[in-house]
Amino acid sequence: MSHYQQSLVIGADPATVYAALATPEGLRGWWTQDCDVAVALGGSSHFRFGPHHKSMLVERLEPGREVRWLCVEAHIAVDRLVRKDEWLGTRLVFRLTQVGAGRTRLDFEHVGLVPELECYAMCNDGWRYYLASLQQLLETGKGTPFELLTVAAA
Incomplete structure (x- = not known):
């Protein structure tokens, strides 16, 4: 079984990318404001993403190099999913490598998020969106995180 992986090169130094992954301000700027x-x-x-939520245990914080979380609680409020807690026990790993002046390669793995899971396609799309939001935040100063107000207005 192969789990979800994505790599991208971001126009920011590893310390700046790390801050976006390991601080409240950073995470609110690209993933979810809640x-x-x-x-x-x-x-x-x-x-929290409206009716959906995840809780992560912080397993590793290596400034400028790696952030790792273990999902200890999850609820994906989608009617078609039989198991709404498929993220439970999965790991999110963000590895950073400097690849030139002011550039960082982010190697992201969601270990345990495999194609056999019901939520895989939806989560695959979600990670592509949010990792692009991370890159956008770091390169332009404005990401596209989940915003509860946007959903409530729809």
Whole structure:
């Protein structure tokens, strides 16, 4: 079984990319504005996307190099899904490598998010969107995170 992976080169240095992955301000700028972010090992971060939510245990924080979370709670509020907690026990790994002045390669893996899961296609689309949002935030100063107000107005 192969899990979800994506790599991209971002026009920002590793310290700046790391800050977008490991701080409340950074994560609110590209993933979801509705979150509580732990900034120390062993802490729990909570990410909300309207009726959906995920809780992550912070497993690794290596400034400028790696961020790793273990999903300890998940609820994907989609009627067609039999299991709404398919992320439970999966790991999100963000590895950073400097590839030139002011450029970073992000190697992202969602270990356990495999094609056999019901949510895979939806999550694949979601990761492509949000990782593009991360890149946009770091290169232009404005990402496209989930915003509860946008959904409520629709």
